Every structure is written in structure tokens, then in C-alpha cells.
Amino acid sequence: MNDPLGDGDLTVLKLGGSLITHKDRALSINKTALEAVAKQLGKWRRSGSVEKLILVHGGGSFGHYYAKKYGLSTSSVKASAEAISKTTQAMLELHNKVRSALESKKVHVETILPSEILDDRKAALSELGRKRLIACFRNGLAPITFGYVNVNSDGVSIISGDLICEVLAKSLPIKRQIFAMDVDGIFRNARLEGSVIPRLFSPNQYSSSKGRFDVTGGVSAKVELGFRLADLGTAVYFVNGRSDERLLKLILGQKDIRSTAIVPPKN
Numbered sequence: 001m002n003d004p005l006g007d008g009d010l011t012v013l014k015l016g017g018s019l020i021t022h023k024d025r026a027l028s029i030n031k032t033a034l035e036a037v038a039k040q041l042g043k044w045r046r047s048g049s050v051e052k053l054i055l056v057h058g059g060g061s062f063g064h065y066y067a068k069k070y071g072l073s074t075s076s077v078k079a080s081a082e083a084i085s086k087t088t089q090a091m092l093e094l095h096n097k098v099r100s101a102l103e104s105k106k107v108h109v110e111t112i113l114p115s116e117i118l119d120d121r122k123a124a125l126s127e128l129g130r131k132r133l134i135a136c137f138r139n140g141l142a143p144i145t146f147g148y149v150n151v152n153s154d155g156v157s158i159i160s161g162d163l164i165c166e167v168l169a170k171s172l173p174i175k176r177q178i179f180a181m182d183v184d185g186i187f188r189n190a191r192l193e194g195s196v197i198p199r200l201f202s203p204n205q206y207s208s209s210k211g212r213f214d215v216t217g218g219v220s221a222k223v224e225l226g227f228r229l230a231d232l233g234t235a236v237y238f239v240n241g242r243s244d245e246r247l248l249k250l251i252l253g254q255k256d257i258r259s260t261a262i263v264p265p266k267n
């Protein structure tokens with residue numbers, strides 16, 4: 001049987017925490033944005049597109065709120081059971097809201113727990129993750145996972161949704177990585193000065209600051225990640241998830257969509 005992960009039509013869509021939550025208001029979902037995303041994905045489903053979509057979402061003012069409160073970060077630290085449990089609980093609550101919004105538009109998803117998808121070193125897709133992704137595609141489900149709290153006997157760390165995207169691109173032939181955001185793409189700086197940059201040629205085209213609760217890096221880390229993904233052969237897009245069906249059009253492979261692209265070097 002064909003390997004559904006090997007036929008070159010994989011798109012990873014990261015729903016940024018700044019899009020699906022009100023990032024500077026603790027534990028607050030951005031219902032309008034989430035519905036706009038769900039509506040576009042519903043249309044994508046109905047379009048009969050053969051693209052395979054892997055969904056990943058961030059923590060926004062759910063996971064990052066508790067991570068910041070309890071001093072969790074991407075480095076391994078000692079943390080209380082309460083810190084671990086509350087941060088995970090917040091991510092599961094957010095995840096459930098994302099699932100419900102998608103389901104309401106008939107986008108049927110299967111949760112792949114973040115702890116299932118990566119190997120122990122967080123450097124490659126796990127064997128279980130590979131099997132779960134294949135099972136999703138064979139059953140007409142869009143796999144969905146999210147940033148999470150990694151707990152092991154040495155300590156606790158935050159694994160961002162962005163890291164999951166990077167590991168996926170290292171392990172699978174990901175054609176396209178889309179970052180759905182709350183702004184139209186990448187601007188010169190965090191004050192959104194000038195117009196959106198249609199194509200980035202160097203990470204230095206952007207300089208930024210972090211959001212209030214963000215423990216995993218903000219936009220400049222994302223731009224640097226974009227270049228690493230492009231080096232792996234993945235075309236990267238930063239797009240506003242809310243407006244004018246731009247997200248839908250990008251998933252469908254349409255060109256000249258208002259967004260920022262990083263094109264793999266060979267293209």
C-alpha cells in the first residue's frame with residue numbers, strides 16, 4: 001500500500017497562540033479568529049483537495065500564562081506538580097476548544113498527543129507518531145497536535161508547537177509549512193511598521209520583541225525557524241488566519257496571497 005506520508009503533498013498548519021487566543025489576556029480564547037479558521041478549513045475539506053494537512057496549535061494565553069507564572073521554559077527546570085498539572089490542563093482546555101470549533105465546521109480531527117508524536121530526544125518523529133499519522137490519513141481524519149509540557153525524571157520543559165513543526169519537517173517531506181497568525185505576515189519590526197514583506201531573504205529583515213506571556217520566543221524565533229525549514233526544502237508562509245480566505249487559498253496552493261513567504265534555496 002502507498003505510504004501516505006511519502007507522496008509529497010503534506011502541509012503543516014500551525015495555528016499560532018496569538019491568533020486563537022487573546023495573547024495578552026489570560027485564559028481568553030479568540031472565538032472570532034478560531035471560527036474564521038474553522039470556516040476556511042471546512043471549505044478546504046469540502047473542496048475535495050488531496051493535500052494532507054497536519055495541524056499543530058500553540059499555547060497562547062492558556063499554556064504560556066501558566067508556563068510564565070510557574071517559571072517553565074524550553075530549558076529543563078525543576079517544577080512543582082501543581083505547575084505541571086495546571087499548565088497541561090490549560091493546554092488541554094484550549095485544545096478542546098480548537099477541536100470543537102473545527103468539528104462544528106465538519107473538520108474531523110484526531111488528536112495525536114504531543115508526547116506520542118516525537119521520539120525521546122525530541123529530534124525525530126517517533127515510530128508511534130508515524131503510525132498514528134498514517135492511520136489518520138487512511139481514515140479521513142486531520143491529525144492535530146499542540147505544544148506541551150514535557151515531564152521526565154530529570155525535569156520539566158516546554159515543547160513548543162514550532163519545535164514539533166521543525167521535527168516534522170526533518171522527518172517527513174513537508175511541502176508547505178503555514179504559520180497562521182493574527183497579523184498579515186512579517187513586517188520590519190514588532191510595531192508592524194511599513195507594509196507586509198512578501199518574501200523574506202534573510203532573518204535580519206525582521207527585529208522584534210516578545211509578547212507578554214510568550215515563553216517560547218515570539219516572531220523573531222519564528223522567522224529564524226522559517227529559514228531552517230526552508231533549508232530542509234519546505235516552503236514557508238506566514239499569513240493572517242482570519243481574513244479573506246487567505247489561509248484557505250494558501251492550503252489550496254494558490255499564488256499571490258497577501259502573506260510572507262520563505263522559499264527553499266533551490267526554488
Ligand code: IP8
Pocket residue numbers: 017057058059060063064067087091146147148149158159160161162216
Ligand atoms: O505556543 C507552547 O506552545 P507554543 C505550549 O507553540 C505551552 O510555543 C505549554 C506553553
